Amino acid sequence: MISLRGLTKRYGAKTVVDDLTLDVLPGRVTGFLGPNGAGKSTTMRMVLGLDHPTSGSALVGGRPYAALRHPLREVGALLDARAVHPGLTARTHLTALARSNGLPVSRVAEVLETVGLTEVADRRTGSFSLGMGQRLGIAAALLGDPAVLLFDEPVNGLDPDGVRWVRRLMRSLAAEGRTVFVSSHLMSEMQATADQLVVLGRGRLIADAPVAEVVAAGSGHAVRVRSPQASLLGGRLAAEGALVEQGAADELLVTGLSAERIGGLAHREGVVLHELSPRPVSLEEAYLELTASSVEYSAATADRNGTGV
Amino acid sequence: MANTTARTGTARAGGGLPGALAAEWTKLWGLRSTWTCLAAALVLAAGTCVMGAESILHSGGATRIDAQALTQMATLLPQFALVALASLVVTGEYAAGAARTTLTAVPRRGVLLAAKAVVTAVVALLAGVLIGLVSLAVTAWYFGDALEVSASGLFHALLGPGLFLAPLALLVLGAGAALRSTAGTVTGAIGLLVGVPLLAQIIGSRRLLGVVDYTPTPLGQVLTSGVDVPHSPALSALFMVCWAAGGLAVGYAALRGRDA
Numbered sequence: 001m002i003s004l005r006g007l008t009k010r011y012g013a014k015t016v017v018d019d020l021t022l023d024v025l026p027g028r029v030t031g032f033l034g035p036n037g038a039g040k041s042t043t044m045r046m047v048l049g050l051d052h053p054t055s056g057s058a059l060v061g062g063r064p065y066a067a068l069r070h071p072l073r074e075v076g077a078l079l080d081a082r083a084v085h086p087g088l089t090a091r092t093h094l095t096a097l098a099r100s101n102g103l104p105v106s107r108v109a110e111v112l113e114t115v116g117l118t119e120v121a122d123r124r125t126g127s128f129s130l131g132m133g134q135r136l137g138i139a140a141a142l143l144g145d146p147a148v149l150l151f152d153e154p155v156n157g158l159d160p161d162g163v164r165w166v167r168r169l170m171r172s173l174a175a176e177g178r179t180v181f182v183s184s185h186l187m188s189e190m191q192a193t194a195d196q197l198v199v200l201g202r203g204r205l206i207a208d209a210p211v212a213e214v215v216a217a218g219s220g221h222a223v224r225v226r227s228p229q230a231s232l233l234g235g236r237l238a239a240e241g242a243l244v245e246q247g248a249a250d251e252l253l254v255t256g257l258s259a260e261r262i263g264g265l266a267h268r269e270g271v272v273l274h275e276l277s278p279r280p281v282s283l284e285e286a287y288l289e290l291t292a293s294s295v296e297y298s299a300a301t302a303d304r305n306g307t308g309v
Numbered sequence: 310m311a312n313t314t315a316r317t318g319t320a321r322a323g324g325g326l327p328g329a330l331a332a333e334w335t336k337l338w339g340l341r342s343t344w345t346c347l348a349a350a351l352v353l354a355a356g357t358c359v360m361g362a363e364s365i366l367h368s369g370g371a372t373r374i375d376a377q378a379l380t381q382m383a384t385l386l387p388q389f390a391l392v393a394l395a396s397l398v399v400t401g402e403y404a405a406g407a408a409r410t411t412l413t414a415v416p417r418r419g420v421l422l423a424a425k426a427v428v429t430a431v432v433a434l435l436a437g438v439l440i441g442l443v444s445l446a447v448t449a450w451y452f453g454d455a456l457e458v459s460a461s462g463l464f465h466a467l468l469g470p471g472l473f474l475a476p477l478a479l480l481v482l483g484a485g486a487a488l489r490s491t492a493g494t495v496t497g498a499i500g501l502l503v504g505v506p507l508l509a510q511i512i513g514s515r516r517l518l519g520v521v522d523y524t525p526t527p528l529g530q531v532l533t534s535g536v537d538v539p540h541s542p543a544l545s546a547l548f549m550v551c552w553a554a555g556g557l558a559v560g561y562a563a564l565r566g567r568d569a
Contacts, residue, residue, distance in 0.1 A: 049416045050409055051568040066416040070324045077413055085336065085407040092339035100332035100414040102323015140410065 001026055001179055002047055002148060006056035009042050009203075016042045018203035019056070024181045024196075026147065029174045031194030031211070032183035035291055039203040040183040041079075044150050048077055060148055072101040076141030077150040081133030081157065086126030090117055090136050093125060094143060103144055111139040130157030138169070148179040155189060167193050187287050191215075201291040214287070223259045225252040225266075226275035233271045237262065250274070329415045329424035337398065337428055346394035347436055350387035354440040358383045358447035366451065374452045376445055376462035377469060381533040383444035384437075384470045388477065388502065388529070389495075391436055395429050395478035396494040399485040399560075408489075409569050418564040422486065426479055426557060433478035437471025444470075465535040465542070472546050473529035476553035477502075480525070483556030487563040502526050523548055 002024040009017040017039040024030045034040050045051040047058045049065035057064065060075050068074050084093050094108040112118045115135040120128070125136060134157055141149055151170070155163045170193050174180045184190055190197065190211070197214045199207040207214050227233050227250060234244045234252050242257040254262060259278045266273050337343050358379045365371055365378075402408040415421040445466045449456055477498075485494040502525060509521040521527065522539035530536070531545040540548065 045409075045568070048409075048413050050412055065413075068416065071416055072414055075413075079409055079413075080406065083406040083410045085340070085402060085405050087340045087342060087401070088336060089339065092335060096332040096335040096339070097410070097414050099335055100324065100328045100411075102325075102328050 001061060002150075002181060003059045003062070004043070004047075004056070005059075007043065007046060007053055007058050008055045009039070009046060009051065010054045016203050017046070017053075020200075020203070020205055021056075022198060022205060022208050024179055024198070026179040027174060027177050028195035029170050029180045029182060029193050030196040030198060031190035032181060032198050032200065033185070033187065033190060033287060034183075034200035034206075036185070037202075038200040038291075040200055041152055043200070044077070044079065044152055044181075044183065047150060048075070048079070070101045070144065072097060072103065072144035072146065074144070074146050075148045075150065076144060076146040077152075078134070078137040078141045078154055079150075079152050081130055081137050084125045084133065084136060087124055089122050089124055090128075090139075091121040093136070094139060097140055097143055101144055107143055107145075111142045114142060115139040131159060131162055134158055135162070138166070146178070149173055149181065151180070151182045153183055153185070155184070155186065163189070199287065199290050206290050214290070222279045223254045223257070223262055224275060224277045224279050225254055225262060225273065226250050227252070227266070227271055227273050229271045233266060233269065236265060236269055236271075240265065253279075326420050326423060329420050330427055332411075332414065333398070333424045333428040337432065340397070340401070342397050342401065343394060343432075346390045346397075347432075350390040350436055351439055351443060353386040353390065354383040354443045355447065357386055358444050362447055362451040371452060371455055373457050374448060374455045375535075376448065376456065376458050377466035377533065377535055379448050380441055380444040380466045380469055381530055383440050383447075384473065384529060384533050387436070387440050387470075388474060389499065391433050391474050391478055392481050392498045392502075393491075393495055395433065395481040396485045396491050396498070398425050398429050399482055400489060400491040400494055403489040404491060412569050419561065422483075422557065422561050422564055426482060429478050429482050430475045433475040434471040437469075437474040438467060440470045440474075441467040461535055465533060469533035469535070469542075473525070473532045473549060476549035477525055477529070479553035480556035483553075483558070483560030486560030525549065525552055528552075 004020045004022050007017055007020040008015070020043060032040050032043075042051060043058075046053050047060065047065065060068070065071060065075065088096075090112065091108060094111065095105055097103075098105050098107055109118070112121050115138050117132065117135050117139060120132065125133065128136065134154060138151070138154065141151070154166050154170075158166060167189070170180050170182060174195070182190075182193065194211055197207060197209060197211050198205070199214070224247075225233065230246070230250045230252050234246060237252070237254055237257060238244050240257060240261075242262075243255040245253040247253055259276055263273070263276055266276075361379045361382045365374075399408075402411055411421065412418075415424070445463075481494060481498050484497055485491075488494050488497065505524055506521050506526050509517040527539055528545040528549050531538070531540060531542055532549070535542060
């Protein structure tokens with residue numbers, strides 16, 4: 001379990017992580033989402049004792065990371081694919097890590113096999129592709145068979161096969177009862193992988209809830225309506241307090257009213273309906289809505305609002 | 310595939326400083342740059358000794374020659390190879406971001422720096438002995454019968470370079486941990502080893518030259534030649550240890566205080 005209590009990081013006047021309090025629980029995949037610059041990586045670095053918090057604490061299994069005698073046996077971390085000396089072979093890199101924590105060197109061959117790097121194990125990592133670097137980072141994280149795993153953008157640079165592999169790996173690690181904390185900017189990825197979502201915006205906690213709840217807390221379900229009398233119906237729906245967007249000539253996108261109420265209203269008005277389909281809000285939309293007010297760059301805000309709900 | 314279920318935590322021992330030492334040792338010898346630096350050091354030592362011996366021959370030879378006659382000269386160029394090696398032990402990891410991986414494996418900064426220091430000192434000491442052996446071999450080869458072997462001469466020939474290079478390497482290691490840049494660290498070391506003594510001579514201020522007597526270059530000359538000026542060999546070794554301790558202290562403070 002990872003416990004953050006009032007975790008705060010400031011660089012001068014800029015607050016990167018702002019009073020973050022949350023628990024990342026074992027047995028499930030917790031997705032860590034936020035726009036660029038939201039403070040995800042800084043949070044992970046503080047959990048790993050790499051950056052010092054300005055105030056607050058980050059504990060792993062109840063202890064600060066630096067107090068762990070064999071940290072790799074308790075926490076595995078993939079921070080970035082380039083955190084390897086380019087002059088070392090993959091095998092030497094992992095062997096050094098194993099020795100540092102008193103792990104059997106036989107583990108090196110095992111994790112190389114797990115991530116599919118056995119054939120390139122004796123190549124210097126400087127010649128690795130980004131995807132191979134990610135796999136090597138994942139191998140290092142798995143080396144000590146830890147109960148807590150942190151992955152910062154693990155699917156970066158992976159091909160579709162690799163992405164599916166990482167997804168299955170996360171699921172199976174969580175199924176084994178481990179704590180899995182994964183940051184990503186790919187909402188779709190999180191929808192497929194995560195059970196719990198922690199959403200960060202400008203260093204602040206915006207949401208910490210099950211995926212389904214975050215999606216439901218989005219702007220509500222939108223309903224697509226097609227009718228030859230679209231404009232007439234649109235006026236009536238708006239009068240009922242719904243948010244109506246005109247799509248194509250005969251198409252409306254309605255938020256704030258259920259499909260049942262829209263259907264009933266159309267019936268009373270004698271409006272012919274060609275389509276009435278509830279469209280679940282994707283995690284992507286829910287997330288954009290959550291973070292719209294907290295994105296770092298206003299250009300991005302304008303862009304996102306432009307895609308509208 | 311994702312077979313990570315096999316719990317490997319049977320042996321709870323290991324890790325700590327011995328683990329960190331084993332890891333640093335593994336990484337050091339896994340890098341091509343280590344072998345390049347050591348090979349360069351030995352080639353430079355041999356080359357300089359041969360030139361030195363030739364020069365003595367051409368100036369009329371010698372009837373008696375000490376065991377450490379060429380050792381000071383032999384250490385002159387290889388010291389820069391050792392500076393590069395010591396710097397890379399820490400700055401090589403910062404260049405690639407590998408320092409973060411290292412620190413997640415060994416989060417205690419003191420343990421990490423101690424491990425790096427021991428590994429670096431051992432390699433520098435060994436390199437020093439090899440450089441000494443090269444200088445002795447070249448001396449024996451050129452001057453055979455004229456070679457005068459004394460305990461003191463052998464001591465300075467075989468151990469002098471190492472007693473100079475090991476603390477120098479630790480000073481550079483500490484500076485590297487503070488500066489985190491290979492170029493900056495190596496340039497700084499060259500400035501201290503060559504620039505400062507040269508500048509003091511150009512300026513010619515007696516006070517400045519007095520200060521320079523405490524910098525590594527004259528201390529190394531004492532240790533590799535056995536002369537008593539400006540300090541005795543024992544005192545020179547002590548001052549070198551002070552440089553090493555100072556460098557490591559600065560490096561430790563930086564490692565501890567700054568974000569990785």
